């Protein structure tokens with residue numbers, strides 16, 4: 001890298017909240033911790049759950065700072081000062097008494113054993129040791145058992161913050177020992193205010209339509225929203241709807257390939273999973289269909305991995321061409337699925353019997369699509 005090149009701090013780090021009152025959209029959790037911190041009545045284990053990018057890890061770090069802040073003014077305040085050595089070390093990720101483990105990458109029992117060994121000793125500089133276990137649902141069964149043992153007899157002055165985007169995968173035995181706090185998706189209004197603030201600080205401009213587009217794409221995730229703003233502003237500080245649409249309307253190749261694979265193998269359950277994913281992202285449907293058409297064309301031309309009759313693939317390709325139209329049509333995917341059912345039944349594949357003889361098995365969403373086409 002040339003010496004005069006510098007890497008800008010990413011927005012999600014630059015605009016990360018550093019105290020409770022600036023965490024977005026989680027007022028119910030903030031008010032809970034304000035009381036708990038002032039009265040020094042914290043539980044030894046918390047489970048933070050909710051979708052990604054809504055402030056779970058950020059909140060954990062702020063609480064770790066607040067518990068260990070050494071500012072003389074701290075006594076009656078729930079907020080960390082962000083200036084004392086303890087706060088600074090946590091902000092820099094260099095605190096001895098804060099353990100952050102990403103369970104998605106450290107799934108094994110050895111990782112948990114190592115953590116348990118470390119927390120047996122008294123805190124080095126601080127009043128509390130705080131263990132943040134991100135994506136805790138990814139732990140192996142043995143690692144969960146080890147974690148359960150330490151939660152049954154927790155060492156003094158240790159607080160566990162278990163974080164998950166998929167609470168159903170966390171064993172009940174673990175959940176029952178934690179105070180559970182549900183993080184909500186960020187409201188459109190809060191996201192709009194944040195995006196406007198960031199654009200103002202970065203001396204840029206943005207249209208209302210572009211803000212709406214970013215909000216729809218980020219689906220309640222603050223991190224996704226500011227990452228999109230970061231990406232858009234890298235090239236142009238004036239963000240318009242057109243520029244925004246241009247950058248955000250591409251579906252990944254791998255997802256298109258996967259969808260096509262399910263269409264070819266007629267795996268209705270998987271087809272519906274992807275259908276549900278795209279249902280809320282209608283602006284991506286056009287690029288999805290375009291990409292599938294190109295991939296399928298390549299398969300037909302190269303005759304690679306053909307395990308079905310050519311005529312079925314050609315019919316499928318013709319169907320895709322039919323729907324290769326402007327992305328302004330929000331019903332494309334729904335209509336496409338309806339036509340797909342007809343194609344399946346016409347081409348005498350196993351779905352013929354499924355659809356005609358076992359109607360109860362057709363997923364509800366699929367039925368709605370069929371109903372839709374007849375209502376038009």
Ligand SMILES: [Zn+2]
Pocket residue numbers: 068069070071080081082083084085086087088
């Ligand atoms: Zn401090």
